[in-house]
Amino acid sequence: MRAGIIGGGMIARVHAHAVRASGHEVLAAASRDRASGQRAGQETGAKEVHSTSLELIQNPCVEVVHICSPNDTHPDLVRAALEAGKHVICEKPLATDRADAQAMVDHWRSTDLVATVPFGYRFYSSVRELRARLSTGEDTPHLVRGTYLQDWLSRPTDTNWRVDSAQGGQSRAFADIGVHWCDLLEFVTGQRITSLIADLSTVYDTRGTSSEPVRTEDAAMLVFRLDSGTLGSVAISQAAPGHKNDLRIAVDTPVHSYEFHQEEPNTLWIGGREQTRIWNRADEDASLLSTAYDQSPGGHPQGWRDAFTSFVADTYRAARGAEVDGLPTFDDGLRAAVLTDAVLSSAASGRWVHIG
Structure with a gap:
């Protein structure tokens, strides 16, 4: 499956690593503007960089949208991704208040898409x-x-x-x-x-x-x-x-x-x-x-990135129709x-x- 990652920094790099380690592709990256999007592209190793987050979401080749941007941006981005028919992984918290989080969940429940939060x-x-x-x-x-x-x-x-x-x-x-x-x-x-x-x-x-x-x-x-x-x-x-x-x-x-x-x-x-x-x-x-x-x-230690990779892998399995316990x-x-x-x-x- 092909992923688009919105946002940069440490957690975006972790998402990108997990996508690849799960056998999938980091296709696109974006952030709040073209310049920050270019940095996000470098950090995630994405093949494409979009000028805006909405442009990434509208890319017909992107199947899963990873939202790694500041908390206050989550509601609008999640809404746009769901309306575009994309599966979503959104960093927590879902929103900066309970009412927005409830609205996001209500919107998700009206679809047949997979939407997860990284409780890794x-x-x-x-x-x-x-x-x-x-x-x-x-x-x-x-x-x-x-x-x-x-x-x-x-x-x-x-x-x-x-x-x-x-x-x-x-x-x-x-x-x-x-x-x-x-x-x-x-x-x-x-x-x-x-x-x-x-x-x-x-x-x-x-x-x-x-x-x-x-x-x-x-x-x-x-x-x-x-x-x-x-x-x-x-x-x-x-x-x-x-x-x-x-x-x-x-x-x-x-x-x-x-x-x-x-x-x-x-x-x-x-x-x-x-x-x-x-x-x-x-x-x-x-x-x-x-x-x-x-x-x-x-005897071969596993760590946080391994657990995060398992979370992403399970999300993608669910997106392909598998039954996943504890997602x-x-x-x-x-x-x-x-x-x-x-x-x-x-x-x-x-x-x-x-x-x-």
Whole structure:
């Protein structure tokens, strides 16, 4: 299949690599204007460069549109791509507010197209193993906890377009990385967050050379309940020095405790009263759900780009009509918007928010 990638930078390069590694073609690139489109073309190695994003979308040879541009551009680009009959992979968040995200999902549901959101952590073999073990009914969670910590905005000189609420949305740390953690939690447990109380903090009043006040959060703390009544908590921060991409999730059950650490993705810590072990990807007791995402033999580490490639490969398989388990669609992107809205509401009111 032939892909068109809108936007540049690191994540566009990751998308381009994943398309090729999945056996498909990066045909076209575009960005906000011709000059930035040329840069996007160089970064992605696309065969063609379009002057505008809409020109790329209208290219009859492009079958899948990858939207890697700033958050506020997503609704219009998604709408145009769906109306042009293209399958879509859109970076999260889908939109800067819940209403726009809902409208995008409604539009998608009126088509027979595939539309996905890169919740790529679902595609680690160890995550699939954790999901398989929690799905048996023998290990029922009674406590979940975790963190997602980064340090790329830990200095007052650090800034990015995501800091601007007009481009990135009212929430930054939670909408950018907190939703990844929540998606992973709901994916492995098969349960939904039904209520939460949250608080937000901003470390620096201004950033970079701008005198404009920062209106988006650097950190978030959540306490929540799952639909089973299970209690949980998570700390989110983009200003935690030394933590590059430190996502951790722990699930306690009456029989075992499980811990997954994203920076050590080939292992799963399994605790028990009689025995505690480190499960390694491709161990003999690995489930079929896990081994389906092994791209290399045991002992050969797989990482984030491998998981992202599996996500893109599954999206393209679905676009060709295959049934794919655990594919994060626009429904999951809307779920992230619902949770973000609940976090902002709770932080503003200081009260628990129930999520329908």
